[in-house]
Amino acid sequence: MVNCFDLLSAKNKRIKLDGDKSNNEKTDVKWPVKRKISKKERKKRLNARMRRLVCPKSPLMVFSELFKDVPIQLQENPLHNVMSYTATLEIDGQLFSGNHISKTQAKQKACENFLRLMLAKKISERSEKKEESSLNVETEAGESSSVSKAKGPPQEDFPWPHFASLAMHNLINQWELQPIVTRTNTCVQENLTIIKPQPKTGAMRKFPENPQNCNPVQLINQLKPGVKFTEVVLNAKTPSLFQVKCVIDDIPFSGQGSTKKAAKKECYIFVSHLILMRYYCMDILNNILYK
DSSP states (O other), X not given: OOOHHHHHHHHHHHHHHHHHHHXXXXXXXXXXXXXXXXXXXXXXXXXHHHHHHOOOOOHHHHHHHHOTTOOOEEEEEEETTEEEEEEEEEETTEEEEEEESXXXXXXXXXXXXXXXXXXXXXXXXXXXXXXXXXXXXXXXXXSSSOEEEEOOSOOOOXXXXXXXXXXXXXXXXXXXXXXXXXXXXXXXXXXXXXXXXXXXXXXXXXXXXXXXXXXXXXXXXXXXXXOOOEEEEEEOSSSOEEEEEEEETTEEEEEEESSHHHHXXXXXXXXXXXXXXXXXXXXXXXXXXXX
């Protein structure tokens, strides 16, 4: 006859063996060793993360992301057949405005004025807090001595990444890198274009015998070949107004007209007047000296 105590002891031994076996199986598990990241790799990852956070953004883009529900009002100001615009926005009862002949640039200036004041307030606020105390420390009284514990890293809601993006945008404009903005779903990427050197203006050719009978366009093309003209739209609405500029011998010239062709012709006339004046002055001077 089988004893009950023998059955219980055999069962306990089996459970013990199974437990030891499972423990051994657990100890045999080998976890993958974490690969140590080098300083160079860590720096590359940090740069990639900062590149995603800090994209060049204009004042209008930064303002639109921070204050989506704040409208920007536009007002037209016609003056001497030239239309200019005044953009106005209101934050906390304060009005900020910007003027320009372009609607977008007027909004940019208004947003820039607001963001400048916003940053100035934050900088002055930080300097005041620095004078009072560098860190907020929580002091607990103990039996023998007091123990001071820091509350942790400081936290704030100021949008520093947006201002870093604005600073990069201003730096690109200041260095005249002329970024090309292409919109994507994640972020606005700005690809920098390589600035090609401007073609040099050709040397002055032989002066025609009767310059007063020459067309201004023909005269300039003959005497100063390769002159580069810059066209600016002063007023896109009717009546339209265009301005054409050029620089000859470090002297700026400009002309305005209802069409680009008329503005360019007026600029040609101003340049030809200067050239003719120089020609006749030199002719008179030569007659006086060598008479």
